Amino acid sequence: MKTSRITLYILLLIVIMLMALPVFAQDSDTTTITDDQVNEVAKEVYCPVCESTPLDVCETQACADWRELIRTKLANGESQQDIFDYFAEQYGDRVLATPPARGLNWLIWTWPFIALIGGAYIFVRLLRGMRRAAVGEASPTTTSVDSPSPTVEADDYVNRIEKELRGEQDKL
Amino acid sequence: MSEQAVEGTPKKPFNVTSIVIWVVVIGVLGLAAFGLVRNTTARPEPGEKAPEFHMTFFDGYTWDGKTSAELADLQGKVVVLNFWASWCGPCRVEADLLEQASRNYAGQDVVFVGIAYSDVEPNSKAYLQEFDITYPNAPDLGTSISDDYDITGVPETFFIDRDGMIYDFHFGPIDAVKLNSVIERMLADGG
Missing domain, CATH: 1.20.5 (Single alpha-helices involved in coiled-coils or other helix-helix interfaces)
Incomplete structure (x- = not known):
């Protein structure tokens, strides 16, 4: 009993x-979520009120509220990516330090690579051009004094001289 | 000696290098222009069309029996559009006044709408409960509404007439004199 x-x-x-x-x-x-864990996520998010200030170093009440939201979400087992997705949906892509590669954001992601490849191509072409010019200067000239100038500018010059000479002859 | 027309230097065909240079230059200018356009959204001034928006109200809030609404749905009514946030001290100064005014003007074709700017939902709800706010309130998803109205802080209040045009604007916490006088003028104007 x-x-x-x-x-x-x-x-x-x-x-x-x-x-x-x-x-x-x-x-x-x-309570087991430490400030370091919160700041690990917070440093990738930007303050909604003050310009260009990451959440982890921001002093405003809005940022404090957002950090608490991150703490709660981490405690609920949400991943960093889940939290970033939530912030992007709620407050727009611009609050993220690394905007997701979608829509017009693709430009931000792809343009630097396009510019880099384009820049490298131009640089290589310039180098080749400079090398070719250097080789051209180093080689001996083959044109004789008697040979007519091949350039159009020279032709123009000759034409003008001939024209003036003809004019002088007509006067005589 | 026959005269010959002097021809200019023969044009080189468009080479790859110049195409690449132009693509880079146009790309950079395009990005700069895009950035400028994005950052030059101006706040709608009185006499201008109020930017259209869609809002999904916080749980428990409705307008005309619906849990979401667009500005177009409010056409024909005087709209008092207030941006606020729970973390905003000055917003607390005007919260009671706005709620009181919304009750005073109930049934007079005046609609008060609150938009929570960059706020955390539980805090927004606690704020609404704290001030016993009954008029419809919604979060600003993706901050799209505050972007279109180009708000520079909270609180800010826009008065929209019956035709969907901006009638007046107030920056900072609004007082009873301004709030009531603008609404009375709008009602008197038929606006």
Whole structure:
């Protein structure tokens, strides 16, 4: 009789402890998230009010609220990416330090590479051109003094001289 | 000696290098122009069309029995559009006044709408509960509404007439004199 009553008390105690467990678990989960863990995510998010200030170093109340939101989400087991997605959806892509590669954001992601490849191509072409010019200067000239100038500018010059000479002859 | 027309130097065909240079230059200019256009959204001034927007109200809030609405749905009514945030101190100064005014003007074709700017949802809800705010309020998803209205902070209040045009604007916490006088003028103007 006495043993069964003790067993009953123990069972009751276990049930009460089990009922209290979820509440305890929730509290402990939130508090076990350290500031460093929060800041690890927060440094990738920007303050909504002050320009160009990451959340982890921002002093405003809005940022404090957002950091608490990050803490709660981490405690709920959400990943960094889940949290970034949430912030982008709620507050726009611009609050993220690394905007997701979608829509017009693709330009931000692709343009530097296009510019880099284009720049490298131009640089190589310029180098080749300079090398060719240097080789051309180093080689000896093959044109003789008597040979007519091949350039159009020279032709123009000759034409003008001939024209003037003809004019002088007509006068004489 | 026959005269010959002097021809200019023969044009070189468009080479790859110049194409690449032009692509880079046009790309850079295009990006700069895009950035400028994005950053030059101006706040709608009185007499201008109020930017259209869609809002999904916080749980428990409705307008005309619906849980979401667009500005176009409010056409024909005087709209008081207020931007606020729970973290904003000055917003608390005007919260009671706005709620009181919304109750005073109920049934007079005046609609108060609150938009929570860059706020955390539980805090927004706590704020609405704290001030017992009954008029419809919604979060600004993606900050698209505040972008279109180019708000520079909170609180800010826009008065939109029955035709969907901006009638007046107030920066900072609004006082009873300004709030009531603008609404009365709008109602008197039929605007």
